[in-house]
Amino acid sequence: MYKIVRKEILAPNIFSMDILAPRVAASAKPGQFLIVIADEKGERLPLTICDYDKEEGTVQIVVQAMGSSTRKLFEMEAGDYLKDFVGPLGIPSKFVNEDIEELKKRRMLFVAGGVGTAPVYPQVKWLHDRGVEVDVIMGAKNKELVILEDKLKAVAGNLYVCTDDGSYGFHGMVTHYIEELVENQGKEYDECIAIGPMIMMKFVALTTKKLNIPTIVSLNPIMVDGTGMCGACRVSVGGETKFACVHGPEFDGHLVDFDEALKRQAQYKEEEVKKLEAFECKVEEARE
Amino acid sequence: MSKAVDRFTRTPIAEQDPQVRNHNFDEVCLGYTEEEAMREAQRCLQCKNPLCRPGCPVSIDIPRFIKHIAEGDFEEAAHVLAEYTALPAVCGRVCPQEDQCEKTCILGRKGEPVAIGKLERFAADWAREHGIKLGKTKPSNGHKVAIIGSGPAGITCAGELAKEGYDVTIFEALHEPGGVLVYGIPEFRLPKETVVKPEIENLKRLGVKIETNVIVGKTITVDEMFEEGFEAVFIGSGAGLPKFMGIPGENYNGVFSANEFLTRNNLMKAFREDYATPIKVGKKVAVVGGGNVAMDAARTAKRLGAEVYIVYRRTENELPARVEEVHHAKEEGIIFEMLTTPVEIIGDETGWVKAMKCVRMELGEPDASGRRRPVEIKGSDFTFDVDTVIMALGTSPNPLIASTTDGLETNKYQCIVADDQGRTSREGVFAGGDIVTGAATVILAMGAGKQAAKGIDEYIKSKN
Numbered sequence: 001m002y003k004i005v006r007k008e009i010l011a012p013n014i015f016s017m018d019i020l021a022p023r024v025a026a027s028a029k030p031g032q033f034l035i036v037i038a039d040e041k042g043e044r045l046p047l048t049i050c051d052y053d054k055e056e057g058t059v060q061i062v063v064q065a066m067g068s069s070t071r072k073l074f075e076m077e078a079g080d081y082l083k084d085f086v087g088p089l090g091i092p093s094k095f096v097n098e099d100i101e102e103l104k105k106r107r108m109l110f111v112a113g114g115v116g117t118a119p120v121y122p123q124v125k126w127l128h129d130r131g132v133e134v135d136v137i138m139g140a141k142n143k144e145l146v147i148l149e150d151k152l153k154a155v156a157g158n159l160y161v162c163t164d165d166g167s168y169g170f171h172g173m174v175t176h177y178i179e180e181l182v183e184n185q186g187k188e189y190d191e192c193i194a195i196g197p198m199i200m201m202k203f204v205a206l207t208t209k210k211l212n213i214p215t216i217v218s219l220n221p222i223m224v225d226g227t228g229m230c231g232a233c234r235v236s237v238g239g240e241t242k243f244a245c246v247h248g249p250e251f252d253g254h255l256v257d258f259d260e261a262l263k264r265q266a267q268y269k270e271e272e273v274k275k276l277e278a279f280e281c282k283v284e285e286a287r288e
Numbered sequence: 289m290s291k292a293v294d295r296f297t298r299t300p301i302a303e304q305d306p307q308v309r310n311h312n313f314d315e316v317c318l319g320y321t322e323e324e325a326m327r328e329a330q331r332c333l334q335c336k337n338p339l340c341r342p343g344c345p346v347s348i349d350i351p352r353f354i355k356h357i358a359e360g361d362f363e364e365a366a367h368v369l370a371e372y373t374a375l376p377a378v379c380g381r382v383c384p385q386e387d388q389c390e391k392t393c394i395l396g397r398k399g400e401p402v403a404i405g406k407l408e409r410f411a412a413d414w415a416r417e418h419g420i421k422l423g424k425t426k427p428s429n430g431h432k433v434a435i436i437g438s439g440p441a442g443i444t445c446a447g448e449l450a451k452e453g454y455d456v457t458i459f460e461a462l463h464e465p466g467g468v469l470v471y472g473i474p475e476f477r478l479p480k481e482t483v484v485k486p487e488i489e490n491l492k493r494l495g496v497k498i499e500t501n502v503i504v505g506k507t508i509t510v511d512e513m514f515e516e517g518f519e520a521v522f523i524g525s526g527a528g529l530p531k532f533m534g535i536p537g538e539n540y541n542g543v544f545s546a547n548e549f550l551t552r553n554n555l556m557k558a559f560r561e562d563y564a565t566p567i568k569v570g571k572k573v574a575v576v577g578g579g580n581v582a583m584d585a586a587r588t589a590k591r592l593g594a595e596v597y598i599v600y601r602r603t604e605n606e607l608p609a610r611v612e613e614v615h616h617a618k619e620e621g622i623i624f625e626m627l628t629t630p631v632e633i634i635g636d637e638t639g640w641v642k643a644m645k646c647v648r649m650e651l652g653e654p655d656a657s658g659r660r661r662p663v664e665i666k667g668s669d670f671t672f673d674v675d676t677v678i679m680a681l682g683t684s685p686n687p688l689i690a691s692t693t694d695g696l697e698t699n700k701y702q703c704i705v706a707d708d709q710g711r712t713s714r715e716g717v718f719a720g721g722d723i724v725t726g727a728a729t730v731i732l733a734m735g736a737g738k739q740a741a742k743g744i745d746e747y748i749k750s751k752n
C-alpha cells in the first residue's frame with residue numbers, strides 16, 4: 001500500500017498527489033512514468049512522474065480527472081492509500097545522459113499542452129538546476145486550466161502562455177505560438193520537446209517539421225502492464241512497430257504515425273463510457 | 289482389490305458439460321472423488337522399474353504416491369509428492385502428462401496409461417482441503433537471497449531455500465505474484481483463489497517475503513540488491529515478450545497479442561463487470577497459433593461470447609498444444625482452420641479489423657525441429673471476415689535484466705546462459721525457467737528453480 005502524503009487541486013479537475021514510494025523515488029528520472037492501481041478492482045493507470053523527492057521518498061503525479069479511473073483517484077484524499085504503485089517505467093529523457101556543456105549550447109523549446117504541463121516541469125527544472133535555460137510554451141483551453149505557471153516561471157528561461165479562448169496570455173494554440181516565435185520574433189531552436197494530448201503533439205510535429213526543428217514527443221497510448229509484456233502500447237515510428245512502454249515513451253515526433261496512434265487510443269471508448277456511467281451512478285448513490 | 293478393476297480402462301473423471309462451461313470461467317475438470325481416485329490408483333501395477341518415472345522431469349516417485357492413494361492414505365500421498373514438487377496441484381492440472389509420465393507408463397502399451405496427473409492433483413487438492421501442512425523448515429541461518437519473478441521457477445527456488453533456513457525475498461514486477469499461473473493460464477484450467485493463492489500463502493508461511501511492484505532493472509538493479517545485503521540472486525523472470533508476425537495491418541484496432549488478451553481477462557479480471565479494466569472481443573475472432581496459449585485465448589474468447597477460429601499453419605497432428613486442451617476446445621465449439629496462415633490484416637476506414645487475408649499451406653520436408661515444414665500453396669489466398677485477431681505466436685525473454693546487469697551472458701535468443709545448477713556467468717547470480725530455456729513448461733521451470741536452490745545453497749555455504 002502506498003500512502004497519499006499530499007493532495008492539491010491545481011485547476012478544475014486537475015490535481016497533484018505526492019505518494020510515498022521510496023523505491024520509485026530513489027530511481028526516478030525525468031521522462032519516465034509509473035503505473036497506479038487505486039484499489040482492489042482498479043485498472044493499471046499509466047501516469048508521468050512529475051516530480052520526486054528522494055529524501056522524503058515521495059513521487060508526484062499530476063492527473064486530469066477524465067474517465068472512471070482518474071475520477072476515482074480524484075475522490076481519494078491525503079492519508080488514503082493506493083493499492084499499487086510501480087515504476088519508474090520507460091526510458092528517461094535523452095538529455096539526462098548528455099553532456100551538460102553541450103546542452104547549455106543547445107537552444108531548446110518545450111511545448112506543454114494541458115495536463116502535459118506537469119511532466120514538462122521536472123524536465124525544465126532538471127535542466128535549470130544544471131544551468132541550462134530553455135524556453136517553454138504552455139497551452140490550455142482557458143485561464144482556469146492553466147496549471148503550474150508560477151513553478152514553471154521560476155525555472156524556465158522564457159515562459160509563454162497561450163489559451164484557446166484568449167482568456168489569458170496569447171490567444172491561440174501552441175502551434176500558432178511556435179510559428180509566432182520563429183517566424184515573427186526571429187527565434188531559433190535546435191530542438192523541440194512536446195508533451196500533451198496526442199492530437200496536440202501531432203500538430204506540433206507537423207509545425208516543427210515545416211520549420212525544420214527536430215522534435216521529441218512523449219506518447220501516451222493505452223497500456224496494460226507497462227513492462228513490454230502485452231503489446232497494447234504499440235506505435236509505429238518510422239515504419240517500425242515499437243512498444244511505447246519500453247522503447248519510449250519519448251520518440252522522434254517526425255517519425256510517429258499519429259493517425260494510427262490516435263485511432264489506437266480510442267480502442268476502448270465504448271467500454272470507457274460504460275465504466276464512467278457506472279461510476280457516476282455509484283457516486284450518485286453514495287451521495288443520496 | 290476387487291476384480292472389477294479393469295486394468296486397461298481409465299476411471300472416467302467428471303467435467304463440466306461443454307455447452308455449459310463455454311459460458312462460464314469455472315474449472316472444466318471437476319477432479320476425482322475419493323472412491324474414483326482409489327479405483328484409478330489401483331490400476332497401477334507398482335512396477336519395480338517404473339517406466340513412468342523417467343518421463344517426469346522432476347522424477348517424482350510415482351508408484352509410491354499412487355500406492356498411498358490406492359490404500360486410501362491420501363495424506364501420505366501428498367507428503368511423497370511434497371518431497372519432489374512444490375506445486376503438485378498446479379502440475380497435476382497443467383503438465384503435458386501425455387508427453388511425459390503418462391507417455392511411458394507401461395499400461396499405455398495395451399490400454400490407457402494410469403491417470404498420473406489427475407491422481408497428483410487429487411492428492412494435492414485433498415491435502416489442501418484438509419489443511420495438511422507440507423514441508424518442514426530448518427531454523428533460520430540468516431543468509432539473505434533475492435528471487436526475481438514469482439512464476440513457477442521463482443516460487444520453487446524461494447520455497448526450497450526457505451525450507452533450508454534462508455531469508456528469502458521475492459521481487460515481482462506485477463501487482464500479483466504467480467507469473468504465468470496468474471496472468472496467462474485462465475481460471476477455467478487453473479483456479480486462482482483455490483489453487484494458486486494457497487501456494488503463494490504457503491510460501492509466506494515458510495517465511496518468504498514478497499515485494500510486488502518491483503521491476504528489477506528499473507526500480508532496482510541486481511547490483512543494488514547485492515548492496516542491500518543479498519548474498520545471491522536468482523533470476524526467474526520468464527519469457528514474457530509477445531511476438532507478432534510482422535505482416536501489414538497488425539496495428540489495427542482489434543489485433544491483440546494473446547498476452548494482452550489473457551492478462552486483461554485473468555490478471556485484471558476484465559470478465560467481471562465490477563473490475564475497471566476493459567476487454568474487447570468481437571463477434572468473430574481468429575486466434576493465430578496452435579499452442580497452449582492459443583487454446584487458452586480461443587477458449588477465453590468463446591466464453592466472452594464470440595465465434596472463435598484457431599488458425600494454424602500446420603495440421604492438427606502438429607499442434608503443439610496439449611491433446612486434452614485441443615479436445616476441450618473442440619468440445620466447446622472452437623473451429624479449427626488448419627494449414628492456413630494470415631498474410632495481411634485488412635482494416636476499415638476507422639482503423640478496426642474487418643478481415644484477414646490468408647493463404648493455404650501444405651506440408652513439405654521436415655525442418656530442423658523434425659516437423660514437416662508448411663509451404664504456401666501458390667494462388668490459394670482468400671479473405672476471412674473477422675473483427676478480432678489474437679496473435680498467439682510464442683514469447684521471448686525480456687532483455688531488461690540482462691541489459692542492466694554487467695557481465696551476464698545471454699545467447700542469441702536473449703536467454704540468460706546458465707548451467708544445470710542455475711549458475712550464470714556472473715558470480716552469485718543464478719537463473720532458471722523460461723528466462724534460460726525460452727518458453728517451456730511449468731514443471732521444467734520448477735525443476736530449474738529447485739536445482740538453482742541447491743546451487744545457491746552450495747555457493748553460500750562455500751563462502752561462509
Ligand SMILES: Cc1cc2nc3c(=O)[nH]c(=O)nc-3n(C[C@H](O)[C@H](O)[C@H](O)COP(=O)(O)OP(=O)(O)OC[C@H]3O[C@@H](n4cnc5c(N)ncnc54)[C@H](O)[C@@H]3O)c2cc1C
Pocket residue numbers: 033045046047048049062063064065066067068069070071115118119219220221222223249265266269272273276
Ligand atoms: C506514459 C503515459 C503517461 C501519462 N501521463 C499522464 C499524466 O501525467 N497525467 C494524466 O492525467 N494522464 C496521463 N496519462 C493518461 C492517463 O493514463 C489516461 O488519462 C487514463 O488512462 C484515463 O483513464 P480513465 O479511466 O480515467 O479514463 P478513460 O475512461 O479510460 O478515458 C477517458 C478519455 O481519455 C482517453 N484516454 C484513455 N487512455 C488514454 C491515454 N493513455 N492517454 C490519453 N488519453 C487517454 C480516452 O480515449 C477517453 O477520451 C498518461 C498515459 C500514458 C500512457
Ligand SMILES: Cc1cc2nc3c(=O)[nH]c(=O)nc-3n(C[C@H](O)[C@H](O)[C@H](O)COP(=O)(O)OP(=O)(O)OC[C@H]3O[C@@H](n4cnc5c(N)ncnc54)[C@H](O)[C@@H]3O)c2cc1C
Pocket residue numbers: 382383384436437438439440441442459460461462465466467468469472473474502503504505524525526527528550580581584610686688689720721722723727728729730731733
Ligand atoms: C497462456 C499460457 C498457457 C500455458 N499453458 C501451459 C500448460 O498448460 N502447461 C505447462 O506446463 N506450461 C504452460 N505454459 C508455460 C508455462 O506457464 C511457463 O513455462 C512457466 O510459467 C515458466 O515459469 P517461469 O517461472 O520461468 O516464468 P513466469 O511464469 O513467466 O514468471 C516470471 C515472473 O517474473 C516476473 N518478472 C519478469 N521480469 C521481471 C523483472 N524485471 N523484475 C521483477 N519481476 C519480473 C514476471 O512478471 C512473472 O511474474 C503456458 C504459458 C502461457 C503463457
Ligand code: SF4
Pocket residue numbers: 343344345346347348350373379380383384385388389390404405408731
Ligand atoms: S509433475 Fe508432471 S510429469 Fe511429473 S508426475 Fe506430475 S504430472 Fe507427471
Ligand code: SF4
Pocket residue numbers: 331332333334335338339340341350351392393394395402404
Ligand atoms: S509405469 Fe504405470 S503402471 Fe508402472 S508404476 Fe508407473 S504408473 Fe504405475
Ligand code: FES
Pocket residue numbers: 222223224225226227228229230231232233234243244245246
Ligand atoms: S503496456 Fe504492455 S507492452 Fe507496453
